[in-house]
Amino acid sequence: MVRIEPDIRFVKDLMKMGGGDLKKCFQCATCSVICPQSPDENPFPRKEMIWAQWGLKDKLLRDPDIYLCHQCNDCSINCPRGAKPGEVLNAIRNYTFYEYSTPKFIGKLFTSPAYFPILIAIPIILLYAFLQIPGVLLSPEGEHVVYGNFINHLAIEVAGMLVGAYVIVVALLSFYKYWKAVGMSSGPVFEVERGVEGKTTMVSGGFWYEFWNALKDILRHTKFSECAENRYRYLAHLGVFYGFILLGISTLGAVAYMYLFGVKELALPLYDPVKILGNIGFLLLFGGMSWIVYRRLSASGTAGKPSYQDWFFITDLYLVAITGILMEASRLAGATDIAYPLYLVHLVLVFMLLAYAPYSKFAHLMYRGLAYMWAKKTGRLVGAKEASE
Amino acid sequence: MAEESVEKNYMLYICTGCDIGDSLDIEKLKEVADEDFSVESKTHEFLCSAEGVELIKKDIEEGVNTIIIAACSPRVNYDTFNFPDIIVERVNLREHVVWSHKPNDEKTQQLAEDYIRMGIVKAQKMELPEPYKEEITKSVLIIGGGITGLTAALEAANTGYDVVLVEKEAELGGWVKKFAKLTPSTPPFRDPREPDVDEKIKQVMENDRIKVFTSARVESISGQPGLFDVVISQNGTKEEVKIGSIVVAAGWEPYDATKLENLGYGKYPDVITNVQMEEMAADGKIVVPSTGKEAKKVAFIQCAGQRDPEHLPYCSSICCMVSLKQALYVREMNDGQAFIFYKDMRTPGEYEDFYKRVQEDPGIFLTKGEIKSISKTENGMLVEVTDTLLGEDIEVEVDLVVLATGMVPRLKKIAERLAKEEEAEGEEAKEGEEKAEATETETEGEAVSEALEEIEGILNLTYRKGPELPELKYGFADSNFICFPYETQRTAIYAAGPIRQPMGVAESEDDATGAALKAVQALELISKGAATFPRVGDLSYPEFFLQRCTQCKRCTEECPFGALDEDEKGTPKPNPNRCRRCGVCMGACPERIVSFKNYNVDMIGSMVKTIYVPEDEEEGLRFLAFVCENDAYPAFDMAALNRMEWHPDVRIIPVRCLGSFNVVWIADALSRGIDGAILIGCKYGDDYQCHFIKGSELANRRMENVQETLERLALEPERVKVVQLPISEFDRIPEIINEFVEEIEENIGPNPYKGF
C-alpha cells in the first residue's frame, strides 16, 4: 500500500505549463495502446495521466517514461476525451527542467511567462556590467564594420567561457540530481533476453555500454522515426539537431581560425569550408525549426500546441539567427550605426540561449539522453533489433 | 354457443392484387366457398383501394353483415377494412400464402383453400362482441407524494381528471425535499440544479382537481378498474373514495447500510451514506460526525452494496451521478478534496457531460478500484484500495467516508413479507409432522418476520391473487419493461418512478407523465368497455358458463392479471374491467366453459376440423402451427415480406396468446389425422417477452397434459412441440417450421388416424 497525498498545486502547475486538459482523461488507455514509443509492459502515457490528475509529483518527476515520449501526438489525436496526453507529458517534462534545475530559483523563472522580464533583465544587466570593465568596450573607427573593434574579442571569449563553465557545472549538477531521482523511481527493472541463444538474461550492459547505445539511437533518431501521426517531426527535428551540430562544428572551426591561424576579425568569405558548414547548419536548423512552428500553428489540433517553454526556446533561437544574419548584412553594407547596437542585442540573445540552456527547452537534450540510458540500462527500452540479436 | 340474434349474411372478398391473383387459382377458391359453405364471393384486383372498399360498403348497405376478406395480413390495412358492427374476418392470402410459397403450385393452392375454409368457419363461429359497460368514476389515485407522485398528479389533473393523492408522510415532496441539489438534467449538464419540488407542491395544493391526503395510507382497494373502492386512512379516520385508475409512485428507500459492515458502516461514525451526506449538505454544513469539524478530505465509495450478489445485485443507476454531485459540495462548501473510488463510472447518455465537468476540478480524484478496507486512524479514516488505475495499491487518509448506497424499491420488503406469509401458510398446512424440527431456527425466523410484519402494504388490494403489485426481480414492480414501461400485472394500476426501476429525478418525472397518461387512457377505454394494453380497444371479454364449473380454480390461479376472484366454494368471480382479454382462462379451463364472443374453444376446434386432410400420405401430411398473435404472427408476416419460404403443409392458426391454447385442440387435430402441431409463442423466463406475462410459459407447462393426450391416442410425443420465438428472430421461421415437418415426415411417419 502506498499512501497517497495529492498535490493540488502540482496539478494546477502542470495545467498551466501546457497540460491544461489533463483532467479530462478517463483512463481508457487508448493512448497507451496507440503510442508507438511505449513498451508493451507497463506502458505510458495512461498511467502518467492519472498520476498527473492525482497530483503525484514524486512519481512523475522520477518517471523516465516521460522522456521516452517524443511527442508524436498519436495519443492526443486519438484520445476520446481530448485530454491531450502528448501535451501533458510535455508539461511534465517542462516541470522537470524546473525541478532539477540548479539553482532552483533560477529554474523557477522559466515556469511562467510572468518572470519573463527578469529573464531579459539578467543578460542586459550583466552585459552592462561587462562593458564597464575597462578595455572591453572599444571605439571603432572607419566605415568598415569590424565587430572586434567594437568589443574586445578576447573579453567576449573569456566571458563566453565563463558562461560555458557555468552552464557545464550547472548542467552536471542537474544531471546528477536527475540521474539519482530516476534511479529511485519505483519502476521495475525489466529482464531482457539479450545474448547467446536467448539463454542469457541480462539487465544492464553497464553505463558506458548503454551510453553508447543511447547515443547511437539519438544520432539516428531511431525512436523519433517510429512516430506515426506526425512523421514530419522526425525530419524536422533531425534538421534542427544536425543544424546545431554543424553550427557547433563551424564555431569550433572559427575559434581554431582565430587562435591557431591568428585571424583577427572573423569575416570569412562565403566559400570557406567553415563558413559553408556554418551556413548549411544554419539552414538545417532554421528550416527544421520553421517547419515545426508552421505545423504546430497550422495544425495545433494534431501536432500539439507548443507550451510557453517551447515558445521561449523557439523565439530565442529565431532571434539569434535573425540578428546574426542582420549583423552579417550590416557588416557587408557597412552600416555601422545599425551593426553595433545589433551586436549588443545579439549578445543578449546568445547569452539567453547558452546560459539558459540547462533550464529551458534545450535541457531536454540531456534529460532525455539520461532517461534514455536509464531505460536501456533497465531493459525498459530495447530496440527491436537489439532484442532479437 | 351464444344464441344467434341476427341471421348472418356472408360474403367473401378475394383480392387479386399483390401477387395473389397471379399465384393462385382464384376460381377454385370461390368454388370452395360456394360448394362447401354456400358462401358467395367477389373478387377485386385492388381491394384496399377506395373502389374496393366501396364495393364492400355497398354490400353492407344491402344487408351483408359477415364478411371474409381474403387479402393481406390482418396486421395491415386494419383501418381500411374497418367496418363497425360488422363481423369481419381476414384471411391472410398475401403474406402467409403467396409471398411465402411457390406460386401456382398444387400445395400452395391447397393451403389457400384451407385458409378460406378456416376463415369462413371462424366467421360462422364468431359473434359481435357486446362490450361490458358500467358507469365508472373517472378519477386517478396516486400513491406517493414524492417528485413522481406530484408530477403524475399534476399531469393527470391537467388533462382534466380528478386526482386523489395519498402520501404517508406529513409533508409532500418525498426525498427531493431533503436534497440540497439535484444532478443536472438539461444541457449543458454542467451544474447541479436547485430542487424545484416546492413549486410542484404549491401547484398541487392549489389545483382544485387534486385532493391531497398526507400522513395517510391506502387501507384497502377492492373492486375493479373504473369502480375501485379505496379506503384511505388518515390520522385514525377512514374515508372511502371511488377511483377509476391508479398510479403507484411509492418510491424507494436507501439500502440498509448496516449490512455494509465490511465498509465500516455502523462501526465508525465517520462512515456515512450518500443520503446522510445529502442531508448534511442540505443543512448547509458538511462536517465530520465524530469531531464536528469541517470535512476537508472526503472519500466516496461507489457501488456500496450494489452490483454485489450479496447485497443489491443490480446497478442503482444514479449513485455515480450523486457522488459526482456531492464531490462538488466538498469542493465548493469546504474547499476540500474528494476521492471517488468506483467499479465503473456509470453516467449514461448526456450525463457524461456532468462527469466530464466534475473531472475537470483539480481537487477531485477518481480511480477505479476495489476497497480493501476502511479503518480508523489517529487523524481520520484510512481507505485502502487495490486494483487501482494508479498501478499499485494505495491508501488515502480522509476525514469522512461516504458510501454511495443504492435504491431499494419500497415493494421489496413487502414482497419479502408476503413470501414469508405464504410460506408460513404452506407450513401451517403441513404442520404436525414436522413440528419437532428446528426450534432454534424458528425463533430466529420469527424475529425476522416480526420486523417484516410492520412493513405496511402499498395497495392492499383485495384481489385473490394477492394485495400488491407482483415483482419481477429484486422487488421492482414487474412491468414488461422492454416495451411497456409503466404497465404492471394489475390492470389500470401503473407503476412510475423508482418503484419499478432505479432512476433519478428527471427520469422519475418523465415516468410520472407517462404513467399518468396511461392511467387516463385506461379510464377512457374502460368507460367504453374496451380492453387496455395490449389488446387496446378489444370489446370482447371472457364469459363463464358457471353451471358447469367444477371449482378446479385453474383459471383463477393462472389469470396473469388477477382478474378473477373466487367465492368461498372456489367458483371464479370475473371482474371484466381487470381483464386484459388474453384468454389464458380459456386455455386453462378443462371444462371449456370460458369463451369470448369472437374467440372460443369451439371456434378454433371447428377451424381445425375444416382443414382438408388427405387420406393418401403421398398427397402430403398436414401440420398445425398455433401462433401467438402478438409477436410470432407478425414474425411470420415479416418472414414473408422478406420472401422466405416455409413448408406448405403447415396451417397457421393465430391465438391471442399461447396461454389461451386449449389442449382439446390437439385431440381435435390428431384424431382427425393431422400429423403434428407446433406452438410458437414469446420468450418466457425472467426476461420474458410474453405480452401476457406468463402465457407462453403456461402453454409449455400444459404440454404435460398434451403428452397425456398423445399417450391416450398412442401417438409419439414428438408430434407436438412448443417453440419460443422473439420477434426479431423471424428469419429462423423457415428453419423452425421445416425442421419440425421433416422430423415427423422422416422419423415418425404419418398419423395412423388418417381417414377415420
Ligand code: SF4
Ligand atoms: S489520455 Fe485520453 S486516451 Fe489516454 S487514457 Fe486518458 S482519456 Fe484515454
Ligand code: SF4
Ligand atoms: S506524444 Fe507520442 S510518444 Fe508521447 S505518449 Fe503520445 S503517442 Fe506516445
Ligand code: SF4
Ligand atoms: S450508478 Fe454507479 S455507483 Fe451506482 S450502482 Fe451503478 S455503477 Fe455503482
Ligand code: SF4
Ligand atoms: S382473459 Fe386473461 S385476463 Fe381476462 S380473465 Fe381470462 S386469464 Fe384473466
